[in-house]
Amino acid sequence: MRAPGVDASALAAIGGTPLVRLRTLLPPGSGDVLVKLEGGNPTGSYKDRMARAIVEGARERGDLSPGQRVVEYSGGSTGSSLAFVCAVLGHPLSIVSSDAFAQEKLDTMRALGADLTVVASDGGAITPDLFRRMREAVDRIVAARGSWWVDQFENRDALLGYAEMGREIIAQTDAAGLRIDAFCAGVGTAGMLAGVASALRALPHRVRVVALEPTESPLLTRGTTGPHHVEGIATGRIPPLLGDAHDEARAIDEAEARVLARRLAREEGIFAGTSAALNVAAALQLAAELGPGSTTVTVATDTGLKYLAGGLFRD
Known part of the structure; x- marks a missing residue:
């Protein structure tokens, strides 16, 4: 998506990441799941x-x-x-x-x-x-x-950076002739979910926005917290940036996400961490509920290269 030529600095390499369709993990009778591959950013992260x-x-x-x-x-x-x-x-x-x-x-x-x-x-x-x-x-x-x-939990400039991701998703789905029915993502600071949601609100139809967390720390869904090992989300507080950005919240089991991370790598070639797999697990749920002809979008937030030493990809 980036223009050809020479960029002024490495900052210009941020964004313009691919949006890909899952091929093998969708159960029968499901809609499409599209995954934004943010591991292509300079540090391998959204x-x-x-x-x-x-x-x-x-x-x-x-x-x-x-x-x-x-x-x-x-x-x-x-x-x-x-x-x-x-x-x-x-x-x-x-x-x-x-x-x-x-x-x-x-x-x-x-x-x-x-x-x-x-x-x-x-x-x-x-x-x-x-x-x-x-x-x-x-x-x-x-x-x-x-x-x-920086104060990342309160800093609203983050929404501007993530709104650009939302606009990229809209442009990519428009180019493919697809209508976005749902978007889901895990909540840490909530900047990404809220920023993308702000862009999706410009569409002429309502997109269902779902905030995600691990079942081990279900603050949004049950009002309680607990220890977990999903890096980047569920910090034990409701982030101010979340506001009214989401229509619903869902909790996904951490163990399920860890298994799915390995399947994403081996069956789809999507190499990412546990939080990304948690996002995809929820997107698969939504695609099954919305049915054929629907399109659910989520984000592979980073690259699996960040998790090789921790055993995530070891059986």
């Missing part, structure tokens, strides 16, 4: 869209001065994307993360120049308390180093 929108927005408003340090807490994908954008734009970066997240993500942040603080988890579990302690570490860095805090 978060590149958010990081560019947030940093460029802050620079344009004067909230972030040239050369000023940026700080955020992250499970890894946001941190990697921020490290990439800050490397291009010349900002030092401090990231607070944890050993609960993939080692590949921590290594990527360091490789791109981030100063990394690692907060110990409780046995590798992702819990609300872990995020609280990570946030406290961010506050200490901001106070000590005069940094600009």
